[in-house]
Amino acid sequence: MSGFDVMAILSKPEFAWLLVHGVQMTLVVFAGSWLLAMSLAAVLLGVRMLPSRVAEGGVAAYISYHRNVPTLVQLMFWYFGIASLLPPDVQFSLADHNSEAVFAIIALGLCQAAYFSEDLRSGLRAVPKGQWEASRALGHSYIGAMRWVLMPQAVRNAGPAIVNHTVSLFKNSSLAMAIGVSELLHVVKEIESRTFRAFEAYxxxxLIYLACTLLLMAFGAWLERRNRAMRPVA
Structure with missing residues (x-):
């Protein structure tokens, strides 16, 4: 169709609703995978810090796999590979509860956990060794010291890197379209195919992706300023 007319899309409730639904699904996939990634990253870091070569080697292998295999391949592996190994009843149950989004969250979360774990590891290295000794002197166990003393400082130190990888995770949520998740990019393609207005749709x-990523970066900058303000002056 000739002529630029973005209102040809926004003025129609069905297309406006599709965009809203796409943004909602993108946020669901992003939030779910982020929570999974951060939780698993903390566990991976704790295991890697144990005095065990087996534990350290296992975590290193996990991180190496997820950092070197394309994210899209991991999505396909989970949705088409792992899903086919599940019992039929489980497959049918997942199909009734948006299995595409579930496997997208799992695949993206497991992949991003490798990056978050390395970010936290770098942040932990910046924590003075005296903090560990002081926490043990106060009677904290290994888990207690990591939870209450070391990990909060590691998160603050790794803040900028975590924000950068959070933005990357949000952008990678668009890969979920490849397995049929009706997120924003999937919706945009559907609108383009129904209106034949490729330029306006994309x-x-x-603009929506740009606005969301800028908001994430602004939030990260605010957190960094807040953390700097809370640090004691040397």
């Missing part, structure tokens, strides 16, 4: 998708 322009709207681009």
């Amino acid at each position: 322009l709207l998708g681009t």
Whole structure:
């Protein structure tokens, strides 16, 4: 169709609702995978810090796999590979509860955990060794020291890297389209195919992605300023 007319999309309730639904699904996939990634990253870091070569080697292998295999391949592996190994009843149950989104969250979360774990590891290295000794002197166990003393400082030190990888995770949520998740990019393609207005449809998708990532970066900058303000002056 000739002529630029973005209102040809926004003025129609069905297309506006599709965009809203796409943004909602993108946020669900992003939030679910982020929570899974951060939780698992903390566990991976705790295991890696144990005085065990087997534990350290296992975590290193996990991180190496997820950092070197393309994220799209991991999505396909979970949705088409792992899903096919599940019992039929479980497959049917997942199909009734948006299995595409479930496997997207799992695949993206497991993949991103490798990056978050390395970020936290770098942040932990910046924590003075005296903090560990002081926490043990106060009677904290290994888990207690990690939870109450070392990990909060590691998170603050790794803040900028975590924010960068959080933005990357949000952008990688668009890969979920490949397994049929009706997230923003999937919706944009559907609108383009129904209106034949490719430029307008992808322009709207681009602006929405840009707005969301800028908000994430602004939030990260605010957290960094807040953390700097809370640090004691040397």
